[in-house]
Amino acid sequence: MLEDKQKPFTPLSKLGEFKLIELLTKHIKHVQPSTKVGVGDDAAVIIPQEDKLMVLTTDILIEGVHFDLTWMPLKHLGYKAVVVNLSDVVSMNARPTQILVTIAVSNQFSLEAVQEIYAGIEFACKKYNVDMVGGDTSSSSKGLILSITAIGMVEEKKITYRKGAQVNDLICVTGDLGGAYAGLLVLQREKVTFEANPYVQPDLQGYEYVIERQIKPEARLDIIERFDSYGIHPTSMIDISDGLSSELLHICSQSNVGCRIYEDKIPIDIQTQKVADEFQISELTMALNGGEDYELLFTIPIYDYDKIRDKSEISIIGHITEASEGKYLINKAGEAIELHAQGWNAFNNKK
Amino acid sequence: MLEDKQKPFTPLSKLGEFKLIELLTKHIKHVQPSTKVGVGDDAAVIIPQEDKLMVLTTDILIEGVHFDLTWMPLKHLGYKAVVVNLSDVVSMNARPTQILVTIAVSNQFSLEAVQEIYAGIEFACKKYNVDMVGGDTSSSSKGLILSITAIGMVEEKKITYRKGAQVNDLICVTGDLGGAYAGLLVLQREKVTFEANPYVQPDLQGYEYVIERQIKPEARLDIIERFDSYGIHPTSMIDISDGLSSELLHICSQSNVGCRIYEDKIPIDIQTQKVADEFQISELTMALNGGEDYELLFTIPIYDYDKIRDKSEISIIGHITEASEGKYLINKAGEAIELHAQGWNAFNNKK
Numbered sequence: 001m002l003e004d005k006q007k008p009f010t011p012l013s014k015l016g017e018f019k020l021i022e023l024l025t026k027h028i029k030h031v032q033p034s035t036k037v038g039v040g041d042d043a044a045v046i047i048p049q050e051d052k053l054m055v056l057t058t059d060i061l062i063e064g065v066h067f068d069l070t071w072m073p074l075k076h077l078g079y080k081a082v083v084v085n086l087s088d089v090v091s092m093n094a095r096p097t098q099i100l101v102t103i104a105v106s107n108q109f110s111l112e113a114v115q116e117i118y119a120g121i122e123f124a125c126k127k128y129n130v131d132m133v134g135g136d137t138s139s140s141s142k143g144l145i146l147s148i149t150a151i152g153m154v155e156e157k158k159i160t161y162r163k164g165a166q167v168n169d170l171i172c173v174t175g176d177l178g179g180a181y182a183g184l185l186v187l188q189r190e191k192v193t194f195e196a197n198p199y200v201q202p203d204l205q206g207y208e209y210v211i212e213r214q215i216k217p218e219a220r221l222d223i224i225e226r227f228d229s230y231g232i233h234p235t236s237m238i239d240i241s242d243g244l245s246s247e248l249l250h251i252c253s254q255s256n257v258g259c260r261i262y263e264d265k266i267p268i269d270i271q272t273q274k275v276a277d278e279f280q281i282s283e284l285t286m287a288l289n290g291g292e293d294y295e296l297l298f299t300i301p302i303y304d305y306d307k308i309r310d311k312s313e314i315s316i317i318g319h320i321t322e323a324s325e326g327k328y329l330i331n332k333a334g335e336a337i338e339l340h341a342q343g344w345n346a347f348n349n350k351k
Numbered sequence: 352m353l354e355d356k357q358k359p360f361t362p363l364s365k366l367g368e369f370k371l372i373e374l375l376t377k378h379i380k381h382v383q384p385s386t387k388v389g390v391g392d393d394a395a396v397i398i399p400q401e402d403k404l405m406v407l408t409t410d411i412l413i414e415g416v417h418f419d420l421t422w423m424p425l426k427h428l429g430y431k432a433v434v435v436n437l438s439d440v441v442s443m444n445a446r447p448t449q450i451l452v453t454i455a456v457s458n459q460f461s462l463e464a465v466q467e468i469y470a471g472i473e474f475a476c477k478k479y480n481v482d483m484v485g486g487d488t489s490s491s492s493k494g495l496i497l498s499i500t501a502i503g504m505v506e507e508k509k510i511t512y513r514k515g516a517q518v519n520d521l522i523c524v525t526g527d528l529g530g531a532y533a534g535l536l537v538l539q540r541e542k543v544t545f546e547a548n549p550y551v552q553p554d555l556q557g558y559e560y561v562i563e564r565q566i567k568p569e570a571r572l573d574i575i576e577r578f579d580s581y582g583i584h585p586t587s588m589i590d591i592s593d594g595l596s597s598e599l600l601h602i603c604s605q606s607n608v609g610c611r612i613y614e615d616k617i618p619i620d621i622q623t624q625k626v627a628d629e630f631q632i633s634e635l636t637m638a639l640n641g642g643e644d645y646e647l648l649f650t651i652p653i654y655d656y657d658k659i660r661d662k663s664e665i666s667i668i669g670h671i672t673e674a675s676e677g678k679y680l681i682n683k684a685g686e687a688i689e690l691h692a693q694g695w696n697a698f699n700n701k702k
Contacts, residue, residue: 018692036404040605041513042439042589043408043503048399053387057394057485058451058500064492065455088393100409102498104416134408141415142493147453149409149500152394162392238393254391341369 010111017137023111024118030131032097034153037133044133046098052153057088063143070194071187074113076215077146078120084241085150086128087219087294091239092161094154096128096221101135104145117146128221158233160298165236165255169299169320172234174223174313176267177244178283181290182275183207183214209271217294223313224296230307234298243289246341247297249327258325259339261318263332288329289342361462368488374462375469381482383448385504388484395484397449403504408439414494421545422538425464427566428497429471435592436501437479438570438645442590443512445505447479447572452486455496468497479572509584511649516587516606520650520671523585525574525664527618528595529634532641533626534558534565560622568645574664575647581658585649594640597692598648600678609676610690612669614683639680640693 012020025039037045048054061067061081069077082099089096101121105114125132130150190202204211220239227233236255238247244266252259268283276283299320300308308314318330328336363371376390388396399405412418412432420428433450440447452472456465476483481501541553555562570590578584587606589598595617603610619634627634650671651659659665669681679687 037512042442043406043445043501045443045510046405046407048403048405052399054397054399054405055394056397056449056451056500056502058453058487058498060453060455060487060489060496060498062455062489062491062496065490091393092396094394098407100407100500102409102411104411104413104496136409136411136498138411138413139416140413145411145413145455145496147409147411147487147498149407149451150394151407159396161388 008112011107012105012109012111012114012139013107015111020111020114020137024114025132028132031129032131034097035131035133038131039134044098044100046133046151049153051155053156053159055089055092055094055152055154056149057085058147058149059085059088060145060147062145068191069144070191072215074116075120075123078117079124080215080217081146081148082121082124082128082130083217083219083294085148086124086130086221087239087241089150089152090219090221090224091237091296092152092154093158093224093227093234093237094152096130096150096152096219098131098133098151099125100149101132102137102147103135104138104140106143107139109144128219160234160237161254162236162238162251163254165251165257165299165320166301167257167320167322168302169235170302170305170316171248171259171261171297171299171318171320172308172314172316173240173244173267173295173297174220175293175295176269176272177240177293177295178272178276178286178290179210179213179269180217180292181286182272183210183212184292185275185279186211187214207271207275209269210275214292217292219294220296230311232300232304232307234300237296237298240293240295240297241291243291243342244297245288245339249339249341251297251299252323252327255320256323258321258323259318259327260321260325260330262330265315265317267315284331359463362458363456363460363462363465363490364458366462371462371465371488375465376483379473379483382480383482385448386482386484389482390485395449395451397484397502400504402506404507404510406440406443406445406503406505407500408436409498409500410436410439411496411498413496419542420495421542423566425467426471426474429468430475431566431568432497432499433472433475433481434568434570434645436499437475437481437572438590438592440501440503441570441572441575442588442647443503443505444509444575444578444585444588445503447481447501447503447570449482449484449502450476451500452483453488453498454486455489455491457494458490460495479570511585511588512605513587513589513602514605516602516608516650516671517652518608518671518673519653520586521653521656521667522599522610522612522648522650522669522671523659523665523667524591524595524618524646524648525571526644526646527620527623528591528644528646529623529627529637529641530561530564530620531568531643532637533623534561534563535643536626536630537562538565558622558626560620561626565643568643570645571647581662583651583655583658585651588647588649591644591646591648592642594642594693595648596639596690600690600692602648602650603674603678606671607674609672609674610669610678611672611676611681613681616666616668618666635682
């Protein structure tokens with residue numbers, strides 16, 4: 001958290017917008033065959049792929065609302081801003097292909113700081129084989145703003161919506177839940193300690209996993225790439241950005257079904273459990289309402305059970321019911337608790 | 352500029368993000384055959400059109416940087432935010448088809464104010480036959496932010512880049528230039544008067560045209576729709592968002608050519624002229640460096656001269672030269688003045 005005061009500092013006001021764009025984008029290479037023209041004209045040009053639909057999504061990250069630069073490294077921020085968008089593409093069962101990146105910063109910001117953010121963006125592009133093809137740069141009136149639009153492509157027969165869940169389908173999640181929120185709690189605690197005494201170095205040992213979940217999430221492209229080899233095709237899918245409860249309620253409402261999930265089936269990492277204990281919050285609450293895990297929540301027909309039951313990266317947490325049966329979690333005591341969305345709401349600024 | 356204190360006021364913090372999105376988007380209808388799925392899933396879904404390329408562009412508007420709510424009505428702001436993006440699509444010679452809209456506002460903002468912005472966005476969508484298919488909503492840490500991504504489609508043989516200008520091509524502009532900047536000057540003057548004495552109503556009579564140029568610009572879709580009937584196809588094209596000089600230099604640099612334009616050919620409206628006189632700025636400076644006119648600048652082969660010479664909405668202002676001949680304006684005294692870009696630069700906040 002301590003800044004290196006010796007870093008070079010080139011104020012953006014000395015560069016101007018065109019020079020900044022040139023410096024940030026001159027070395028960009030494209031890997032997607034569908035990218036015809038990237039940065040440099042009035043618009044990017046994409047060659048649609050035969051028999052494929054295009055999906056488009058956009059997400060904005062605003063300093064002080066979605067992240068805190070005292071604990072979020074700039075490079076990680078750039079990476080995460082890309083990933084949260086790719087996660088939405090992946091949750092349609094589509095492969096991400098291009099992104100547009102808009103960045104707005106105070107003119108007190110340095111070129112070097114913007115380059116750090118771009119290094120993270122490029123790192124994510126490289127990892128996910130995505131081309132950065134355009135965007136906008138601007139000064140902001142306050143703080144840092146990153147607004148990204150992601151494009152993906154998918155065969156029509158493979159596209160997966162929120163609305164396709166059927167009664168008796170199995171409800172599956174990838175990875176584990178609640179970790180990103182656990183990481184946020186730890187980082188916020190260390191920030192308070194640091195602000196009280198800047199000479200105390202943060203002690204993050206033993207929290208590496210949950211901190212990485214918060215500052216360097218991944219989109220589960222690896223999972224959708226394996227669906228074919230597993231021989232499964234989800235009937236519905238969504239990414240878990242606002243907490244399991246909220247996302248499951250979206251699937252239920254758009255599919256017009258109910259659900260029943262089981263507390264003892266929800267995958268929670270041991271570090272998440274440890275943070276939950278320290279903060280005296282139930283780990284179940286963290287998994288249900290924490291958000292920002294960017295895992296996939298999907299449903300598959302019950303006859304596909306054998307195809308995924310031994311897959312370590314997928315947990316079957318319950319099943320879809322008739323809408324009239326409601327939306328319930330069965331806790332470890334066997335009690336049925338109605339699910340409510342208490343996910344992230346940017347407009348009241350609390351989790 | 353006086354606010355109506357009796358307007359209903361529903362704080363966004365009472366609604367939450369999902370309810371807000373529902374209220375803003377529930378009545379949206381789609382008109383484009385390429386729109387498969389709009390708002391409501393993790394991503395919008397677009398059906399590419401056979402043999403057409405897709406173009407994508409994004410622009411962000413930030414309160415205090417790009418607009419001032421003391422003189423920019425919310426509905427006009429929504430309209431303009433769409434238009435500036437469509438203008439980029441049109442300048443590729445493409446038809447705009449869809450937009451994604453991201454809006455970030457302080458949680459002190461009211462639902463009714465956001466609905467005003469959306470009314471302007473929808474009005475623009477209706478006028479240009481564009482579908483709003485997705486976006487993001489968030490609270491901001493300060494002020495209002497609108498980030499829009501626009502999508503368009505164009506046959507490959509018709510797409511027009513900045514890079515295609517050839518030596519001897521004619522340089523053309525649509526409409527007239529400098530008006531939007533003239534409007535900005537008048538609005539800023541009236542704001543100062545109003546702040547000094549709120550009981551003095553602004554007197555905008557005689558400035559209607561230039562104010563409309565500033566607060567309600569249009570994308571010149573009408574022009575590109577007429578190219579076929581004129582029998583012309585531009586060799587290069589760009590929209591004039593940063594001033595004629597800056598845009599012409601982009602075309603010259605990307606086409607590796609020079610240019611020669613003539614002061615007496617540059618179309619300037621009589622109201623722009625009047626404002627230039629009042630503010631003791633040359634109208635030429637306003638046309639060259641003012642920006643935000645959103646007219647089209649394009650080049651056509653010299654043998655197409657007869658096809659456009661009698662078109663009242665198009666002015667031929669000069670011609671393309673060898674790169675070695677430089678980039679010059681010939682003023683009314685017959686002197687050659689080298690062109691420089693002094694357009695809008697968000698990072699030093701001055702025109």
